[in-house]
Amino acid sequence: GCYADPIKAGIDADAVFDGMTEHLFFSLGKLATTASLRDLYMALSYAVRDRLMTRYLASQEAIRAKPQKTVAYLSAEFLIGPQLNNNLLNLGITKEAEEAVGRFGIESLSHILEVEEEPGLGNGGLGRLAACYMESLASLQVPAIGYGIRYEFGIFNQLIRDGWQVEVTDKWLKGGWPWELPQPDESCFVGFGGRTESYVDEKGKYRSRWIPSEHAIGVPHDIPILGYRVNNCDRLRLWRADATESFDFYAFNIGDYYGAVEEKVASETISKVLYPNDGTDEGRRLRLKQQHFFVSCSLQDMLRSLEKRGIEVEDFSEHWTVQLNDTHPAIAVAELMRLLIDHYHFEWEKAWHITTSSVAYTNHTLLPEALEKWDLDLFSSLLPRHLDLIYEINKRFLQQVRLRYPGNDLILRKLSIIDEDGCKAVRMAHLATIGAHHVNGVAALHSDLIKRQLMPEFAELWPEKFTNITNGVTPRRWVGLANPELSSLLDKEVGKDWITNMELLKKLEQKENDSGFLELFSKTKLSGKRKLAGYIHRQTGVLVDPSSLFDVQVKRIHQYKRQHLNALQVIAQYLRIKNGVDQDIAPRTVIFGGKAAPGYFMAKLMIRFINGIADVVNADPDMDGRLRVVFLPDYNVKLGEQVYSATDLSEQISTAGKEASGTGNMKFAMNGALTIGTLDGANIEIRDRVGSENFFLFGKTESEIVELRENQYDPKTYISNCKELSEALRLVEVGHFSNGDSELFLPLINSLTGSDPFFVMADFADYLRAQDEVNKVWKNPQKWNRMALLNTARSGFFSSDRSIKEYCKSIWKVKPLDVEISC
Numbered sequence: 001g002c003y004a005d006p007i008k009a010g011i012d013a014d015a016v017f018d019g020m021t022e023h024l025f026f027s028l029g030k031l032a033t034t035a036s037l038r039d040l041y042m043a044l045s046y047a048v049r050d051r052l053m054t055r056y057l058a059s060q061e062a063i064r065a066k067p068q069k070t071v072a073y074l075s076a077e078f079l080i081g082p083q084l085n086n087n088l089l090n091l092g093i094t095k096e097a098e099e100a101v102g103r104f105g106i107e108s109l110s111h112i113l114e115v116e117e118e119p120g121l122g123n124g125g126l127g128r129l130a131a132c133y134m135e136s137l138a139s140l141q142v143p144a145i146g147y148g149i150r151y152e153f154g155i156f157n158q159l160i161r162d163g164w165q166v167e168v169t170d171k172w173l174k175g176g177w178p179w180e181l182p183q184p185d186e187s188c189f190v191g192f193g194g195r196t197e198s199y200v201d202e203k204g205k206y207r208s209r210w211i212p213s214e215h216a217i218g219v220p221h222d223i224p225i226l227g228y229r230v231n232n233c234d235r236l237r238l239w240r241a242d243a244t245e246s247f248d249f250y251a252f253n254i255g256d257y258y259g260a261v262e263e264k265v266a267s268e269t270i271s272k273v274l275y276p277n278d279g280t281d282e283g284r285r286l287r288l289k290q291q292h293f294f295v296s297c298s299l300q301d302m303l304r305s306l307e308k309r310g311i312e313v314e315d316f317s318e319h320w321t322v323q324l325n326d327t328h329p330a331i332a333v334a335e336l337m338r339l340l341i342d343h344y345h346f347e348w349e350k351a352w353h354i355t356t357s358s359v360a361y362t363n364h365t366l367l368p369e370a371l372e373k374w375d376l377d378l379f380s381s382l383l384p385r386h387l388d389l390i391y392e393i394n395k396r397f398l399q400q401v402r403l404r405y406p407g408n409d410l411i412l413r414k415l416s417i418i419d420e421d422g423c424k425a426v427r428m429a430h431l432a433t434i435g436a437h438h439v440n441g442v443a444a445l446h447s448d449l450i451k452r453q454l455m456p457e458f459a460e461l462w463p464e465k466f467t468n469i470t471n472g473v474t475p476r477r478w479v480g481l482a483n484p485e486l487s488s489l490l491d492k493e494v495g496k497d498w499i500t501n502m503e504l505l506k507k508l509e510q511k512e513n514d515s516g517f518l519e520l521f522s523k524t525k526l527s528g529k530r531k532l533a534g535y536i537h538r539q540t541g542v543l544v545d546p547s548s549l550f551d552v553q554v555k556r557i558h559q560y561k562r563q564h565l566n567a568l569q570v571i572a573q574y575l576r577i578k579n580g581v582d583q584d585i586a587p588r589t590v591i592f593g594g595k596a597a598p599g600y601f602m603a604k605l606m607i608r609f610i611n612g613i614a615d616v617v618n619a620d621p622d623m624d625g626r627l628r629v630v631f632l633p634d635y636n637v638k639l640g641e642q643v644y645s646a647t648d649l650s651e652q653i654s655t656a657g658k659e660a661s662g663t664g665n666m667k668f669a670m671n672g673a674l675t676i677g678t679l680d681g682a683n684i685e686i687r688d689r690v691g692s693e694n695f696f697l698f699g700k701t702e703s704e705i706v707e708l709r710e711n712q713y714d715p716k717t718y719i720s721n722c723k724e725l726s727e728a729l730r731l732v733e734v735g736h737f738s739n740g741d742s743e744l745f746l747p748l749i750n751s752l753t754g755s756d757p758f759f760v761m762a763d764f765a766d767y768l769r770a771q772d773e774v775n776k777v778w779k780n781p782q783k784w785n786r787m788a789l790l791n792t793a794r795s796g797f798f799s800s801d802r803s804i805k806e807y808c809k810s811i812w813k814v815k816p817l818d819v820e821i822s823c
């Protein structure tokens with residue numbers, strides 16, 4: 001069925017205007033005359049949401065009518081960004097909305113879009129990838145549900161005070177958020193703690209069961225994920241934790257007021273806040289509680305939907321394919337076994353077969369400190385039944401290993417889910433790998449390193465299980481929304497289908513020597529840079545020249561991403577200008593952005609360091625028109641949309657072997673930025689596809705880094721061999737960028753000149769050489785613009801549509817489902 005009432009479904013400007021007016025009046029209790037920008041944002045959002053509902057319901061109907069395998073994407077993070085503009089684009093009514101808001105006296109739709117809060121339900125790469133993948137799944141018409149947590153407080157907002165990061169609570173829900181549909185009737189019950197006991201069931205069979213000591217309710221909130229110009233509207237089902245008993249009257253009556261709400265508070269805490277660590281496992285009890293909470297709710301929801309449709313639970317793997325987004329949902333392997341054995345009374349073998357044929361696992365990092373290992377005592381106190389099952393899974397697995405490697409105890413210790421060395425722990429990557437039918441990395445080099453470095457024994461045991469699917473990003477948000485001027489130039493040049501078929505951009509290669517077209521192409525960039533320059537001035541007070549080279553590094557702050565290498569290179573450029581050896585230096589604006597995990601001292605010091613350099617450079621008249629340094633506060637999806645379309649040089653300078661893939665690198669290349677980077681993660685594939693002549697390469701390769709590490713790497717040899725490096729370090733040591741305080745950056749200097757764990761010193765000279773190359777090419781706009789055009793033309797591979805098609809074919813074995821809307 002469909003809802004035909006024009007006020008709710010019409011897609012012309014009149015209908016949108018009427019829909020807004022109606023929501024202002026009936027949903028917000030406001031008249032157009034008194035409505036604030038926020039009211040108009042809410043009214044337009046509700047009116048747009050109305051126009052999603054027919055597709056949203058029809059998509060669920062289609063699955064009910066024609067059961068087929070659905071993708072369940074389990075992720076602790078979904079960094080979905082602002083929703084209004086994306087839904088307008090995917091519905092194809094942006095122009096109509098622009099006209100409708102004009103009738104309320106609003107100059108432009110962008111003023112409405114500015115007030116939208118973005119749900120910061122993720123830290124960085126992993127969370128944003130999940131969001132891009134959900135949008136591609138819907139645009140490719142693949143039935144899918146993204147399962148996660150509805151954090152009340154997402155990633156913190158970042159303020160910069162005296163050069164330091166200050167974290168401020170993110171209140172994304174304040175004032176209401178129009179894009180979610182709470183579904184309390186589909187709540188689930190989740191247990192924690194307690195004990196297990198064995199009993200004899202009615203058929204005289206010995207069984208085990210879990211007696212939790214604590215419960216919480218998971219209330220699902222659904223967010224529609226509309227595909228681009230299709231009827232398919234998938235959803236994100238995010239769980240909010242609530243108490244089973246919201247008020248204990250007995251406690252209240254005896255005056256124990258805190259006791260009366262204690263359980264409620266304890267339960268709600270589960271989905272209260274996102275852990276702001278992007279790659280460091282803290283092993284906190286609440287984190288494990290969060291993981292079990294959303295995984296248990298999601299699996300119960302999947303099993304319940306089979307029962308509702310009268311489908312046998314034993315056919316689970318024909319109807320659900322479960323993707324684990326890193327190890328954060330890995331408890332799913334044990335939880336699915338528990339539900340199948342304890343609730344549905346399946347035999348072990350049957351349950352294991354269902355589990356291992358439904359679950360697959362994606363690894364997103366090789367960093368040892370990011371690999372989740374749960375202390376055994378903590379694990380057994382919170383999830384005693386799961387530990388039982390994990391012991392059994394481990395026992396049966398090690399049996400296989402013994403058969404394969406008789407008498408080899410070392411390999412047993414290496415492969416065991418239980419880490420016996422040091423304090424005993426549950427290795428979640430091992431549980432995920434043993435329980436999954438496929439394990440994939442997120443870029444060719446990374447997937448290779450998983451097999452060679454992270455899990456060589458598993459890779460030898462199950463070579464067919466290990467595969468690679470290189471990341472991708474959605475061109476709808478990252479070109480269509482982020483760069484409307486480039487989008488319309490592409491529409492004219494290669495036709496409108498490029499946005500769903502990025503390989504069409506290859507046609508642009510024909511224009512590589514068309515100076516007229518190159519001019520038009522570079523103009524789209526210049527207008528993006530002008531907008532960003534305005535934003536930088538409003539946010540930081542720094543005046544930057546849009547015609548200068550915009551050199552950008554935006555990503556989470558982390559030593560392996562080497563923002564400090566970039567900062568040291570800026571000091572070298574500064575010194576060249578100061579010392580007058582700067583003939584070829586192109587006027588440059590160096591822009592940094594990114595959050596540091598609150599407990600990550602060195603990352604926070606790197607932000608202070610960058611701001612220290614910025615203060616000195618930007619206040620120095622010798623630098624006028626030559627060099628500007630900016631740290632953009634509170635980098636998030638919304639700001640990213642502004643930055644990717646306004647960048648000339650994309651900094652992808654991680655230590656080779658450390659960045660699993662990167663996705664910002666892809667967004668920059670798509671928008672015609674040139675990359676200066678190492679042979680790391682997806683940089684390698686970007687360079688291979690855009691052409692090595694259109695990429696500024698530098699640095700040691702992954703194998704050279706391994707060699708350096710094995711041969712007692714001493715950064716001092718590199719410092720003494722590079723004058724500009726030693727001078728830059730000396731300037732820092734004397735406190736030149738810290739008002740004479742030579743203590744402030746000592747920890748950074750000691751690390752770089754001491755162990756230098758990320759080989760900053762080893763790559764500095766070659767990085768400087770590559771930056772000189774950049775300066776030389778920048779002086780030749782025709783050449784620069786041709787290289788930029790070829791980056792866009794050859795970036796089609798990095799669309800998340802290509803990644804999702806690969807997952808559908810090689811891992812999930814799912815196909816698109818046509819959704820009919822018969823009005």
Ligand SMILES: CCc1ccc([C@H](C)CC(=O)N[C@@H]2O[C@H](CO)[C@@H](O)[C@H](O)[C@H]2O)cc1
Nearest residue numbers: 125126279280281364370442659660661662
């Ligand atoms: C336990 C704490 C924790 C939290 C997040 C993570 C993520 C895996 C970190 C992350 O976001 N990894 C990034 O994933 C992107 C998407 O695949 C890649 O492009 C990045 O290279 C990778 O760093 C690890 C550990």
